[in-house]
Amino acid sequence: MSSSELFLQQVINGLTIGSVYALIALGYTMVYGIMQLINFAHGEVFMVGAYLGLSVILAAGLQAPAAGSLAWFLFLIAVAAAGCAVLGLIIERVAYRPLRRAPKLSLLITAIGVSFFLQNAVMIGYGAQDRYLPSLLPAVTWGKGAVTVTPLQLMIFVVAFLLMVLLHRIVYATGFGRAMRASAQDPLAARLMGISVDKVTALTFALGSALAGVGGVLFGSHYSTVNFHDGYLTGLKAFTAAVLGGIGNIPGAMVGGLLLGLIEGLSAGYVSTQWKNVIAFAVLVLVLLFRPRGLLGERVAERA
Amino acid sequence: MTRKLLILLLVFLPFFDPNAYRVDVLATAALYALLALGLNIIVGFAGLLHLGYAAFFAVGAYTYALLNLNLGCPFWVGLPVSAAAAGAAGFLLGLPVMRVRGDYLAIVTLGFGEIVRIVVTNLEEWTGGPNGLLGIGHPVFFSYNFGVDSKPYYGLLLVLAAVVAWACSRLARSRIGLAWVAIREDELAAECSGIDVARFKLLALGLGGGIAGLAGCVFAAKQGTVTPDSFDFILSVMVLAMVILGGLGSVTGVILGAAVLSIAPELLRSFAIYRMLIFGIVMILLIRFRPQGLWGTAQIRKEMKGRHVSA
Numbered sequence: 001m002s003s004s005e006l007f008l009q010q011v012i013n014g015l016t017i018g019s020v021y022a023l024i025a026l027g028y029t030m031v032y033g034i035m036q037l038i039n040f041a042h043g044e045v046f047m048v049g050a051y052l053g054l055s056v057i058l059a060a061g062l063q064a065p066a067a068g069s070l071a072w073f074l075f076l077i078a079v080a081a082a083g084c085a086v087l088g089l090i091i092e093r094v095a096y097r098p099l100r101r102a103p104k105l106s107l108l109i110t111a112i113g114v115s116f117f118l119q120n121a122v123m124i125g126y127g128a129q130d131r132y133l134p135s136l137l138p139a140v141t142w143g144k145g146a147v148t149v150t151p152l153q154l155m156i157f158v159v160a161f162l163l164m165v166l167l168h169r170i171v172y173a174t175g176f177g178r179a180m181r182a183s184a185q186d187p188l189a190a191r192l193m194g195i196s197v198d199k200v201t202a203l204t205f206a207l208g209s210a211l212a213g214v215g216g217v218l219f220g221s222h223y224s225t226v227n228f229h230d231g232y233l234t235g236l237k238a239f240t241a242a243v244l245g246g247i248g249n250i251p252g253a254m255v256g257g258l259l260l261g262l263i264e265g266l267s268a269g270y271v272s273t274q275w276k277n278v279i280a281f282a283v284l285v286l287v288l289l290f291r292p293r294g295l296l297g298e299r300v301a302e303r304a
Numbered sequence: 305m306t307r308k309l310l311i312l313l314l315v316f317l318p319f320f321d322p323n324a325y326r327v328d329v330l331a332t333a334a335l336y337a338l339l340a341l342g343l344n345i346i347v348g349f350a351g352l353l354h355l356g357y358a359a360f361f362a363v364g365a366y367t368y369a370l371l372n373l374n375l376g377c378p379f380w381v382g383l384p385v386s387a388a389a390a391g392a393a394g395f396l397l398g399l400p401v402m403r404v405r406g407d408y409l410a411i412v413t414l415g416f417g418e419i420v421r422i423v424v425t426n427l428e429e430w431t432g433g434p435n436g437l438l439g440i441g442h443p444v445f446f447s448y449n450f451g452v453d454s455k456p457y458y459g460l461l462l463v464l465a466a467v468v469a470w471a472c473s474r475l476a477r478s479r480i481g482l483a484w485v486a487i488r489e490d491e492l493a494a495e496c497s498g499i500d501v502a503r504f505k506l507l508a509l510g511l512g513g514g515i516a517g518l519a520g521c522v523f524a525a526k527q528g529t530v531t532p533d534s535f536d537f538i539l540s541v542m543v544l545a546m547v548i549l550g551g552l553g554s555v556t557g558v559i560l561g562a563a564v565l566s567i568a569p570e571l572l573r574s575f576a577i578y579r580m581l582i583f584g585i586v587m588i589l590l591i592r593f594r595p596q597g598l599w600g601t602a603q604i605r606k607e608m609k610g611r612h613v614s615a
Contacts, residue, residue, distance in 0.1 A: 038407060040541075095588055102595040105353070105548050109591045112541055116584030124577050232537065236418065243411055278422045281415040288412050289400055 005146040010269035011262065016153045016222065018261015019160035023215035024238030025245070025253035026167060027088075027208025033184040033248035034204050037096070037104060040111035043235015044118040045087055045209045049080040049216025050226040051122055054133050062136060069136040073221075076136070077159065080213035088209025092202050115231070122228040130227045133220040156218045163211060164254050170207070171250055180204055184248065233277075237264075240284045246297020255296060318458055328454040329570045331526070334461035335519055337562040340546040341468045341555065342515030347544065348553035349481060350508035351488030353410040356417020357543055360513040362424060362535035364390040364520025369437045369530045370430065379443035379525050386521035387514045394513020398506040405491070417540055425532040436531030440524050450525070457526045464522070465559070468515055473555045484508060549590055550597050557599030564598065 024046050031039045053076040056062075062072055095110040137155060141148040171177040182190040183200045191197050219234065220226040237260060245256025260280060267279040287294065318330050339361060346354045364386040371377035371385060401412050424431050431437065443450045443460070450456040475481050483504045486494040495501050524530045542565065550561020568586065572579040590598075 036407070038410070098592055099595065102591075105552070106591045106595045109545055109548050110588045112545055113584045113587030113591075116580050116587065118584075120577070120579075120581040120584065124581065236414070236537070239411075240415070247407075274426050275422075278419055278426070281418045281422075285412050285415045285419070288404055288408055288415075292404055292408050 002146070006269055007266075008147045010265040012147070012149055012153065012265075013268075014262040014265020015258060016156050016261070017219075017264065018241075018258040019157050020215045020219045020222070020257075021234075021238045021241045021260050022254045022257025023160050023163060023211045023218070024235065025242040025257045026164070026250065027212045028239050028242040029245070029247055029250060029253040030180075030204050030208045032242070033250075034180065034201055035096070037107055038111075038239070039205075039208075040108065040235075041091055041095070041114040041118065042208070042212060043231035043238070044115045045084050045091070045231075046212040046216045046219070046235060046238070047226070047228060047231030048087060048118060048122065049084045049213030050133065050220035050230065051126060051131075051216075051228075052080040052083045052213065053077075053217035053220055054126070054131055054226055057134065057136075063134055065136055065138045069138075073136040073155070076217050077214050080217045081210040082213075084213025084216070085206040085210040087213075088205040088207075089202055091209075092205040096205075097198070097201075119228050119231065126228065128228065130225040133224055133226050135221045135224060137221075152221055156222060159214065159218065163214060167207070167211070168250070176200070176203060237277075237280060240280060243284060243294055244287055246294025249294065249297045252294055252296035256294065259295075315462065319455060324454060327458055329567060331454045331458040331461060333563050333566040334458060334465050335523060336543065336546060336566045337465045337559045338461060338468060338519040338522075339516055339543045340550065340558040340562040341465065341472055342512045342519070343543050344512075344547050344553065344555070344558045345472065345475075345515070346508050346512035347547055348558065349476060349484040349488070350505060351484070352505060352508060353406070353413075354509075354512070355410050355414035355537075355540055355544065356420070357413075357512075357516060358535040358537070358539040359417040359420035360390040360393055360516035361520040361523070361539065362420055362530075362532075363393045363513075364517030365524040365530045365535070366424065366431060366437075366520075367517070368521040369440045369524045372441045372525075373437060373439065376441075379441065379521070382525075383518060383521050387517040390517025390520060391510045391514030393517075394509040394511075395506055397513075398509040402502050402505060414537070414540075417537060421532055421535050421537075424535070431532070434532060436529055436533075438529050440528050440530065442528065443525050452528070454526075457522065461522060464518055468518075469555050469559060476553070476555070480504065480507065545587065548597060549587070551599040552597060554597070554599050557597055560599050561597065 024042065027042050027045070028039060031037055031042070056072075056076050056079050060072070062069075091114055095114050096107055099106050099110060135152050137151040139150070141150055143149055171180060179190065179195045179200050180203075182193065182195055183197045187197050190200075215238075216226075219230075238257065241256040241260040242253045243256070244260055245252025245254070260283075263283055264276045264280055267276045271279065318327050321327055339357070342360075343354065343357050346352050346357075367386040367389040368377075368379070368382035371382050372379070377385070397413070397416055401409060404412055425434055427433075442452070443456075445456075448456075450460075483494070483499050486497065486499055487501055487504055491501060523534075527534075543562075546561040546565045547558050548561070549565060550559065551557025569579060569583050572582055575582055
C-alpha cells in the first residue's frame with residue numbers, strides 16, 4: 001500500500017465512523033443548547049438503538065445479505081429511531097423534568113442512574129457477552145488498488161448525511177425549530193412568546209435520541225458486534241465531537257464528529273490503534289484550553 | 305454523648321466480626337469515604353466539577369506499586385510518596401485548566417481521566433499493560449504483616465479517613481475554606497475581594513489529588529495487584545455521586561454518601577442480576593426526593609433552592 005493509498009483509506013474509514021459520531025453528537029449538543037445539561041445517559045440510548053436493530057434481525061430471522069436486504073436495513077434504522085425517540089421522551093420525563101428547578105449537578109446523578117438502569121436492563125435481556133450483528137449489506141468491496149469502500153460504509157455516510165440535512169431543515173426552517181432555538185436562547189422570553197418550553201425540550205430529547213438510535217444501528221453493523229458496554233466509550237467520544245465543534249452548536253456537532261473520526265482514522269493509520277483514543281482525548285483537552293468555545297461555537301459557558 | 309458512643313461502637317464492631325466478606329465490604333466503604341472526602345474538597349468546597357478523579361487514585365496506586373516492585377519500597381514510605389505524587393498530578397492538571405470553568409472544566413478533567421487510564425494501559429513495559437502489576441507488597445507494621453485479611457486495612461482506612469475528615473472540617477472553617485466558598489459562590493466577586501483565585505483552586509486540586517493518592521496506595525497494597533480497569537470513568541462518577549448524594553461540602557454527608565452507595569449494591573446482592581438495575585432506580589429516587597443530599601448543610605440547601613451551584 002502506497003502512502004497516498006494509506007492516507008485515502010484512513011480518510012474513508014475516519015469519515016465513516018466520524019459520521020456516526022456526528023449523529024450522536026447532535027443529541028448532546030441539542031440538549032445542551034436547550035437545557036445546559038450534559039446528558040450522560042445519551043451514550044446508553046445509542047447502545048439501546050443498536051440492540052433494537054439486533055432485536056429486529058433476530059425476530060425476522062435475518063442472517064446475511066439477501067434480496068430485499070436494503071429495505072430491511074432501512075427498516076432497522078426506522079425501528080431504532082422510533083424506539084429511541086420514545087426512550088428519550090421517557091428519560092426526559094422521569095429523570096430530568098422533575099428536577100428542572102434543581103441544580104444541574106443533581107441531573108448528573110439521575111443521568112448516571114438512568115445509565116446504570118439501561119445498561120443492566122440490556123445485559124439482563126441479551127446477556128453480557130458480545131452479540132453478533134450481521135451486516136445486511138453485501139460484503140463486497142469497491143475500489144481501486146488498496147483503497148476500498150464497502151456498501152455499508154457508503155450507506156453509513158449517506159444515511160448520516162441525509163439525516164443531518166433533514167435535521168438542519170427542521171431546526172432552521174420549521175416552527176418547531178424556531179421554537180427550539182428560541183428556547184435555547186432565552187427560555188423565559190420564549191415562554192412569554194407562547195412557546196411551551198416543556199414540549200420543546202421533550203421533542204428535542206426525542207429528536208436527539210432518534211439520531212443516536214440510528215447511530216447505534218450503523219455503528220453495530222460497522223463493527224458486526226454489539227455489547228451493553230458500548231454506550232460508554234462511544235458516547236464519550238461523540239461528546240468530545242460535540243465539544244470540538246462547539247457545544248450547543250448544531251453544525252458544529254456535525255463538523256466535530258467528522259473531524260474526530262478523521263483524527264481517529266489517521267492516528268490509527270499512522271501512529272497505532274492503541275493510541276488513537278489518547279490522541280482523540282488529547283485533542284479535546286487542547287481545543288478546550290485554547291479555543292474553549294469549540295471550532296464553530298459562539299457561546300462560552302461562563303457558568304461557574 | 306450516647307450518639308458518639310453508638311458511632312464508636314458501630315465503627316469498632318467489625319474488628320470482632322468473624323465474617324470476612326462483611327469486613328471487606330466495610331473496608332471498601334472506608335476506602336470510598338476517603339476518596340469522597342478528597343473529591344469533596346475539589347467539588348464541594350471549591351466548586352470545581354471534576355470528572356476524572358479516578359486518575360489521581362490511579363497515580364497513587366501505580367506510584368506505590370512501581371516503587372515497591374522496583375525498589376522494594378516499604379508501604380509506610382510509599383504512602384506519603386504516593387500522596388505527594390497524586391497531589392502533584394492534581395497541581396499539574398490545575399495549571400493549564402485554570403483558564404476553563406464550569407462545564408468546560410468538567411469535560412477537560414474527564415478527558416484527563418481517560419488519557420491517564422489509556423496511557424497506563426498502553427505503557428506495557430512499565431505498567432504491565434491491561435494485565436496490570438502483580439505481587440505488590442502488603443504493609444508491615446513492626447513485625448505484623450497485614451497480609452490479605454481485610455481487618456487491618458479496615459482499621460488503617462478508618463484512621464486515614466478520620467484524620468482526613470477532621471482536617472477537612474477544620475479546613476472548611478479556616479480562611480482557606482472561606483476563600484473556597486467565596487470562589488464557589490462567585491468567582492469574579494472573590495477575585496475582586498483580593499482572593500488569589502488561581503492559588504486556592506490549585507490548592508484544592510492538589511489536596512484532593514493527594515487524598516486520592518493515599519487511597520490509591522492503600523488500595524494497591526491491599527489488593528496486591530493493580531490493573532487499569534480499576535480506575536475507569538465509572539469510578540470517578542461513583543465517587544462524585546457519593547459526594548453529591550451525601551451532601552456537597554458536608555464532611556459528615558459525604559462519608560454517609562460513601563457508606564450508602566458502597567454498601568447498597570452489596571445489600572442488593574440477593575437480587576442477583578437485577579442488582580445494578582435497582583441501584584440505578586435508587587439513585588434516581590434519592591436525588592428526586594432529596595436534591596440537597598442525605599446530609600446537605602443549611603448552606604447547600606439554600607443554594608439548591610435558589611441558584612445553581614455548578615453546571
